Every structure is written in structure tokens, then in C-alpha cells.
Amino acid sequence: MTRKNIEERLKQEMQQNIPNKDALWQKIENRLPEQPVSQPVRKTIRMTSGRKFLTAAACILLVIAGMKFVSTSRNFTQTENTAMNDAESAVPAAEGDAACSADEKNPVQTVQEAASAESPLKYQNLNIPHEKTIASLVNLSRLGTEDEYFNEDAILQQTRFFIDVKVLDGQQNPESGTMHYTLQILNVYGGELSQQKMTLETESAYILEQNHEYVLPVTAEFSLAYECAPQIEKTQDNKLVIPNGWYTLMQSDTTPVLYDSYGIDDYFYDRMYLTKDLNLDLLIQKWENI
Numbered sequence: 001m002t003r004k005n006i007e008e009r010l011k012q013e014m015q016q017n018i019p020n021k022d023a024l025w026q027k028i029e030n031r032l033p034e035q036p037v038s039q040p041v042r043k044t045i046r047m048t049s050g051r052k053f054l055t056a057a058a059c060i061l062l063v064i065a066g067m068k069f070v071s072t073s074r075n076f077t078q079t080e081n082t083a084m085n086d087a088e089s090a091v092p093a094a095e096g097d098a099a100c101s102a103d104e105k106n107p108v109q110t111v112q113e114a115a116s117a118e119s120p121l122k123y124q125n126l127n128i129p130h131e132k133t134i135a136s137l138v139n140l141s142r143l144g145t146e147d148e149y150f151n152e153d154a155i156l157q158q159t160r161f162f163i164d165v166k167v168l169d170g171q172q173n174p175e176s177g178t179m180h181y182t183l184q185i186l187n188v189y190g191g192e193l194s195q196q197k198m199t200l201e202t203e204s205a206y207i208l209e210q211n212h213e214y215v216l217p218v219t220a221e222f223s224l225a226y227e228c229a230p231q232i233e234k235t236q237d238n239k240l241v242i243p244n245g246w247y248t249l250m251q252s253d254t255t256p257v258l259y260d261s262y263g264i265d266d267y268f269y270d271r272m273y274l275t276k277d278l279n280l281d282l283l284i285q286k287w288e289n290i
Contacts, residue, residue: 120258121274127237133210134170142177143205148228150245156287159217159225162189164234167208168197181208189284198222206230206268215240215280229268230259232280240280244271248286249279 124130164187171180181200185193200208200216204227208214213234217225224231229243241257242249250273259272 120256120270122258123241123260123272126241126257126274127235127239128233128241129209129211131210134167135207135209138172138179138207139177140205142172143179143203148226150226150229150243152245152247153290155217155225156283156290158219159190159287160220161191161193161218161222162284162287163193163198163216163218164188164213165198165216166213167210170208170210178203179207186213190288200224202227204228230272234277235274238277240275240277242273242275243268244273246283248283249275251279251282252276253279 163183163185165183165185167181168184169182172178173180179202181202183198183200185196185198200218200222202224204224206227206229208231215232215234219225229245230241232246232249233241235241240249241259244250253276255274256270257272257274258270259268
């Protein structure tokens with residue numbers, strides 16, 4: 001019989017027969033043998049060979065998964081960096097306008113400039129005479145462009161004739177600095193002229209060179225309809241050299257041309273184009289309908 005059973009039985013008897021319960025219980029306690037104090041038991045967990053195998057396998061799987069994650073992350077980072085670099089290299093640079101410029105930027109111009117940025121066609125390589133007979137004798141500092149803007153519609157509105165001419169001679173007035181040209185008339189658009197030659201005075205710094213052929217828009221007073229840009233020039237293989245402000249002439253088949261520079265403020269030297277002379281018909285039609 002255990003101690004607990006004895007205690008329970010004695011309690012029952014005491015409650016039934018003994019009036020002094022506390023004295024009896026103290027007496028019994030004094031007679032009981034001393035009990036050892038119980039100590040906590042530390043359990044040792046031993047890993048069997050089967051568990052060791054499963055644990056090692058789990059570690060190997062974790063290492064493999066980690067390697068795959070690192071490899072995937074590196075590939076993703078490299079792909080993302082490549083895409084970002086490609087996107088940045090596709091962005092073109094903006095270009096500002098100067099005072100004597102075209103009012104509108106032709107969309108064809110932007111495409112052609114980007115395509116031919118590395119090796120532009122030079123004016124010196126065109127099929128035209130290249131002697132500087134008149135320009136070599138001119139003081140450009142006495143000439144200007146009147147700080148006006150090139151606007152195709154405004155030019156067409158004040159144009160009375162389009163005259164196809166060949167420059168016979170040109171001189172600069174030593175007192176005023178004004179240029180005086182003698183021109184041979186080859187063709188006239190928009191009317192008829194009885195004379196075969198004409199004289200032209202201008203203060204434009206864009207020189208009309210001897211033996212070169214031009215299509216000049218002129219007013220009723222036979223002055224240039226614009227002076228702030230190079231005039232439309234014809235090549236000997238039936239093409240036109242034009243400033244980019246003539247957007248009607250740039251409807252098709254245009255090639256950028258690096259023009260001769262006429263000073264540090266020259267706006268059009270890198271904004272010239274070569275196109276077919278057939279586009280001239282489009283410009284004449286537009287002019288006649290104004």
C-alpha cells in the first residue's frame with residue numbers, strides 16, 4: 001500500500017471516529033519514514049542512422065535549391081541590365097534652334113539626320129562647280145540675314161515669280177557692302193518675262209556663286225523673298241539643294257548635306273538637304289493655290 005492510500009484511509013477513519021483529527025495526523029506524520037527528494041530526469045535524444053540519412057539529404061536539397069536561386073537571380077539581373085542599356089542607347093539627343101531658323105521641324109528631317117549622322121554627304125561632293133570666284137572676294141562681315149525666321153507659307157505669300165537663273169557675275173558694293181548679281185534667266189514660273197537677264201541686289205550673307213544655277217522666289221520688285229537662308233540650288237544631275245525650311249520640297253527622297261558655313265551664327269550649314277527636282281512641282285502647285 002502506498003503512502004497516498006494510507007493517508008486517505010486514515011483521513012476517513014479520523015473523520016468518523018476521532019474527534020482530535022489534527023493531533024492524530026501529527027502523530028502519524030512523525031512515525032512515517034523519511035522519503036527521498038525526487039530529481040528531474042534529463043532525457044538524451046540519440047539520432048538513429050535512418051534519421052541521420054534523412055537530415056543529410058535535406059541539407060543537400062537545400063544547398064541545390066539555393067544554388068539554383070542564386071543562378072536565376074544573376075541571369076535575371078544580367079537580362080534586366082541589358083534591357084536597360086538598350087533602352088538608354090535608343091534615346092536620341094535633342095537639338096536647339098537658332099534665331100534665323102525654320103519655324104517648324106520637319107519629321108522627315110529628324111529621321112534623315114539620325115540615319116546619316118556618321119557620314120553626311122558634303123556640299124563639296126555634289127555635282128556642281130566648286131570654284132569660289134565670287135565668295136573669295138566678299139567681306140561677309142558686311143552682310144547679314146536680317147534676323148528673320150524662315151517660314152515657307154510667309155515666303156510663298158510675298159513671292160511674285162519663281163525664276164530659274166544662272167549667275168553670270170557678282171560684286172560687292174565697297175561703300176554699302178550690298179551684293180550686286182547679274183543673272184541669266186533660264187525659266188520663269190508664274191508668269192512671263194521679256195528680258196533674258198536681270199540684276200539682283202541683296203544683303204544676304206549666303207552668296208550666289210558664279211556659274212551656279214538657282215531657283216529664286218522674288219517679289220514684284222525683283223528682290224529676294226527671303227535672305228536668311230541659302231537659296232534653292234540646282235545641281236548638274238537635276239537635283240535640288242535646299243534648306244530644311246522648305247518642307248514641301250522634302251516630301252520624299254531627301255538626303256542630308258553638310259553645307260559650307262557662312263560664319264559662327266550660320267544656322268543652315270548642317271540643315272541642308274538634297275532632293276529630286278521633281279519636288280519643285282509640288283512647291284509651285286502650292287504657291288499657285290495661295
